Amino acid sequence: MAFEINGSSPPDDAEPGGYTYRYILPPPTGLDGTGNAVGAVGTPEVELSYQSLSAAGWAYFVNITGGSPSVDLSSLEAWNPYASSGAGAWETYTTAVMHRPTYERTGWGGYEGVRIRFTGLEA
Amino acid sequence: MATADELARTEAPAFDFQMRFYVSGPRAWVSTANIIAGGAYDPSPSTETTAGVDATSTEIPVDSTAGFTTGAIVIAPTDEYEEYEVISYGSKDADSFNELTRAFGEGLDAGFHHGVHAAGAAVSEWAEITGWVHTLELGLEEADAIATWRAELTGTGYNSRLMAQDNALLGMWRFRPANGDLSLWTDWSVAFIGYIKTADVDDSHKQEKAWRLDVQGVAQYLAASDAPAHHFGQTDLAAGKSVRVSGVLHDPYLERGSGEYVGYPSLEGDNLVDGDLGTVWISDDVPTVTKEQRFANRFVINEVYLQAPPGQPDLQWLELFYKNQDGETEGDLKYYHVVNGGTEFNWVDEKHEFPAPVANYINLDKKGRPMDPDGGFAIICSNRPRFEERWGVGGALHVLDWRDFQIGTWTVNPAGGFLAWFYQNGAVESIVWWGTAVPQKFGARGEFDGYGPGWTGATIPTPPAGHSFRRLNAGQLTSPDSAANFLADEPNPTPGLAGDDNPEWFSVDLGALGIELVAELAIDEVDELQLNATLGLLPAGQVMIDAEVIEYTGRDDDNDLLTGLTRGVGVTDPAVHPVESSVIPYEDGLAVDAHLVRQVRWRRRPVLNGTTYVVPKTFKVFFSVQESPIYPDDNDWDDEWRDHWDEGALISVVDHPAAATEWAGVPPGGTTRARHVLVNIREMSDGGRAKMNEFHVYAATGEVLDGDGEAEGATEAPYSGEVIKYLLVNNFGLDESQITLTDQGIQVGALPTTKARYMQVFKDILRRTGCALYFGLDEAVEHRFSPWYPLRGLPEVDVTWSRSNARRVSVTRPERHNVSQVRLRAMNDQDDLIYEVSYPPRPLAIGSELIIEDMVLGGPTEACLMAEQIFRRKNGPLRATVIPSGPAEWVRPGQRHLITWTVDQEGTLLQGANFVVKRVQFGINLGKATGDAHQRKSWDCTVTLDELIF
Structure with a gap:
């Protein structure tokens, strides 16, 4: 299995992994009176951070969101490092929202400082 | 009450929520009675137009109207040239909506693309706007005993058709974990249904069309609409009106042991209509029930009053009664003298013939003072001004001051003696002996035993001071006369009166109707x-x-x-x-120009005389429409009362049971017109003076609620909650099923309301009755006793906040020296009670006096409790703020919460401390992107509570 959006994989040079991929569980928003973390609201998120992304890779992602700031996905295949008691596992989310990619600057043949956010992940 | 699942979610370290938002038409168009906060609701019915619609279309053809229930639809645009349109329909067929009310918006005509929709346009019962909503601030707060709510939504993509003022806005939500499972969602349920009050739009070069909506429940309309004036309950026409009475007890000491009053209060007739069962009217004289037989024995000494009570000015009098057998021959006082043991006579012989006294007697031989041959009284007293101050003229034809007529000295010894009515030509016509007088054979020189002619047997015992002795029947004597013909101790002297001439009465002038035109009536006005x-x-x-x-x-x-x-x-x-x-x-x-009377009612405070309640036993109620009728004291009463009072409306009661301390009667025929209502009391159950505490005359028209708050014309006093329900349902138009009377409130005899804003009317009623009104997150309204004043019971505890289910607790101990004493004046007009209580009994040295008026409570005990509650609530009750760990979406104002949280070194301040929720605020971010900035989804809840003191 590999990272897929709506059943399609990114170009090879845009395949997330290593430094580019982050799976985020909702953080607690506070501690209860005994000091335990509470208030973790919502669903997991996935954030892709590319120091440099090729034009093809950029086009792949932008093509999904189109002109909208976000788009509901029909499926998202993502790596959950918290699954399987920390061993991690690929999971398929049937509900997710992909937000329009942002970048910091253009570079040779691509874009630098690209961030792509996937929220509302639900299996 | 919060469910176990809701409480578990409140403690959960992680939770999630989802919300959806929908818009429909204004409240006048949309029936939302079946949308219940916390309940399930399906806002999804939708269909499509089957043909084009333009601005003049009178029906909307669709695939199917199945599932549409609210009475309004929203048609979505199919392209950039169309727009949303909200439409009200009066009826529907299987495939069309009919009887349309269409609005294109203020200032817009049905031209261009307004109202134009192509075939295939989506027609929904609710237009979903979830995608445009970014944040929600939902606040519920109780203030002045009314809990209301408001929601503030923000977002982007403002749509002026959907987000118009008064349009209904429906919020739905669901949560997880459910049943303890973080992967399980609860069912979707209604979060709130409200109406857009204001809409703000903000835009810049970003062209986000950012908006902010203020959404409130039905309370916003109640705050802006006038409730019509009402006369709820039994409109008492007599309340506070002018009262005339036969007399007022002049010497209250005479009833000092009766238990009617303490101290030296006013006993005036006004007490009858003051709404206070604690005040009383007491007649000066004693009413009689049966017509005394009046004996025709010419002049007879009928009653003698020998000494005033201690502390009262000296006063003596004798009462003469005259009646002639033929009913024609007048007697005249001018032919008589009054003599006693001190009188000196010019004796003619030894046969008790004494043509004239010569000294120490009363000589009435002056101008003529005729007596009524049919029977009448005359009074000869020691001090006429003092007598009239005490008794008035009463029924006596003449009241004479013997100082004007005495020859020589004239003294009457209360301890013993005689008084004789002496014909000037030499004969004793009537004589009475009393007390310790030694037989002296007055007027006899040997032929008579004992006290001499005209009397046999012992004297009449001297009555106690303030009492009199009188004949059992006016004019009745024997020959010779004796003490057997007398009541030796009459505690209620009745100079100038006897028999049926002596009812005691009170009468209330109800006044004129006073109905006027408030607008000119044109000559052709017929509406x-x-x-x-x-x-x-x-x-x-x-x-x-x-x-x-x-x-x-x-x-x-x-x-x-x-x-x-x-x-x-x-x-x-x-x-x-x-x-x-x-x-x-x-x-x-x-x-x-007289009121329409449905019922009259009197109430006596339960007072025992021995084992008998002191209540009227025999009485009559008269009604008059005249402005100035005559009263029973009028000499012409017997002959002319029918000319002034409606004989057909007369209510006559005989043998009213002494156990019943109240009575209500209906005029024959059900109702009658009356300007005046007169009650003649002819006998009290204890044979004493007439006494009455409260008298009511109820109007035949006016709005009267029965215990169910529905029927008009019922006679029961309404409960305060029923009054509020009536206003909400019958005047404002809320569905009756939306009103829950958890507590009916306080029963009020009468509750007039003025034309004012609904919320203002409610606040006044709630303040006076110690109740509270809770507007739900839908159209439901609950009325119950205020949890701040737990007079009738405490609310159940919804939750105990502790370190395991809350993140933070803050406590404020506010200033405590605000009120030195609470003085609370309350009434219970159902029981005719008025009382004032103070707490603490002595004002504190610091703080101001707080006076609270017009409360309607069950009794003094409740009033004392409420005064204490108010005092303590004004003087520094704890206020706490709790941040729950989880969503706590179920928290509402009025709930009772406990807090167990050690915040002090002693560990005592918040150990199971009782609080009531004053306010709850939810700050919700739905996690939408604003431009390219991503907002994290979040949920904050803050609960503000005030200490519950009980």
Whole structure:
């Protein structure tokens, strides 16, 4: 299995992994009176951070969101490092929202400082 | 009460929520009665137009109307040239919506693309706007005993058709974990259903069309609408009116041991209509029930009063009764003298013939003072001004001061002696002996034993001071006379009165109706008459204004109107009638400016005389429409009362049971017109003075709620909650099923409400009755006793906040020296009780006195409790703020929460401390992107609570 959006994989040079991929569980928003973390609201998120992304890779992602700031996905295949008691596992989310990619600057043949956010992940 | 699942979610370290938002038409169009906060609801019914629609279309053809229930639809645009349109429909077929009300928006015409929709356009019961909503601030707060809520939504993509003022906005939510499973969602349920109050739009070069909506529940309309004036309950026409009485007990000490009063209060007739069962009217004289037989024995000494009570001015008198057997021959005082043991006579012989006294007697031989041959009284007293101050003239034909007539010295010894009524030509006509007098054979020189002629046997025992001795029947004697003919100790002397001439009475002047035009009535007006009041007018009938009789077919009490007019009835002619023209009921060919009375009622405070409650036993109630009728003290009463009082409406009660301390009666025929109502008390259960605490005269018209808050014309006093329910349902138009009377409130005898904002009327009623009103997150309204004043019970505990289910607790101990004493004045007009209580009994040295008026409570005990509650609530109750760990979406104002959290070194301040929720605020971010900035989804809840003192 590999990272897929709506059943399609990114170009090879845009395949997330290593430094580019982050799976985020909702953080607690506070501690209860005994000091335990509470208030973790919502669903997991996935954030892709590319120091440099090729034009093809950029086009792949932008093509999904189109002109909208976000788009509901029909499926998202993502790596959950918290699954399987920390061993991690690929999971398929049937509900997710992909937000329009942002970048910091253009570079040779691509874009630098690209961030792509996937929220509302639900299996 | 919070469910176990809700409480578990509140403690959960992680949770999630989702919300959806929908818009439909304004409240007037949308039926939302079946949308219940916390309940399931399906906002999804939708269909499509099957043909094009334009601005002039009178029906919307669709695939199917199945599932549409609210009465409004929203048509979505199919392209950039169309727009959303909200439409109200009055009916629907299987495939079309009919009887349309269409609005294109203020200032917009049905031109261009307004109202134009292509075939295939989506038609929904609710238009979903979830994608445009970014944040929600939902706040619920109790203030002045009314809990309301408001929601503030923000987002982007403002749509002026959907987000218009008054449009219904529905919020739905769901949560997880459910049943402890973080992967399980609860069912979608209604979060709130409200109406857009204001809409703000903000835009810049970003062209986000950012908006902010203020959404509130039905309370916003109640705060902006006037409730019509009402007379709920039994309108007491007598309350506070002018009272006339036969007399007022002059010497209260005479009833000092009766238990009627303490101290030296006013015993005036006004006490009858002051709404206070604790005040009393006591007659000066004692009423009699049966007609005393009056004996025709010419002049007879009938009653003697020998000494005033201690502390009262000296006073003595004797009462003479005269009646002639033929009923024609007048007696005259001028032929008589009054003599006693000190009188000196010029004795003629030894046969008790003594033609004239010569000294120490009373000589009435002056001008003529005739007596009524049919029977009458005369008084000869030691001090006429003092006598009249004490008893008045009463029924006596003459009241003479013996100082004006005495020859020589004249003294009457209370310890013993005699008084004789002496004909000037030499004969004793009546004599009475009393006390310790030694037989001296007055007027006899040997022929008589004992006390001499005209008397046999012992003397009459001297009565106690303040009492008299009197004959059992006026004029009754034997020959010779004796003590057996006398009541030796009459505790209630009745100079100048006897038998049926002595009812005690009170009468209330109800005043005129006082109905006037508040708007000029044009000569051709046939729709309505605008009045200042309708109380006293029949549901349909005739009225006279100036010289015109007008017939009407309807009476609108809410708006003070008469409707369906026929002008110039009978021989009268239509005319213009200016403002403030009197409007008088016209019945049976007569204009009668008098109230329509349904019932009269009296109440006695339960007072025992021995084992008997002191209540009227025999009495009559009279009604008069005259402005100035005569009263029973009038000499012409017996002959002329029918000319002044309606004999047909007379209520006569004989042998009213002594166990019943209240009585209510209905005039024969059910109702009667009355300007005055008179009660003649002819006998009290204990044979004593007439006593009465409260008298009510209830109007036949007016709005009366029974215990269910529905029936008009019932006789029961309404509960305060029923009054609020009536206003919400019958006047404002809420569905009856939306009103929950968890507590009916306080029963009030009468509760007039003025024309004012609904919320203002409610606040006043709630403040006076110690109740509270809770507006739900839908159209539901709950009425119950205020949890701040737990007079009738405490709310159940919803939750105990502790370190395991809350993140933070803050406590404020506010300033405590605000009120030095609470003085609370309350009434219970159902039981005619008025009382004032203070807490603490002595004011504190610091703080201000707080006076609270017009409370309606069950009794003094409740009033004391409430005064204490108010005092303690004003003087520094704890206020706490709790941040729950989880969503706590179930928290509502009015709930009772406990806090167990050690915040002090002693560990005592918040250990199971009781609080009531004052306010709860939810700050919700739905996690939408704003431009390219991503917002994290979040949920914050803050609960503000005030200490519950009990």
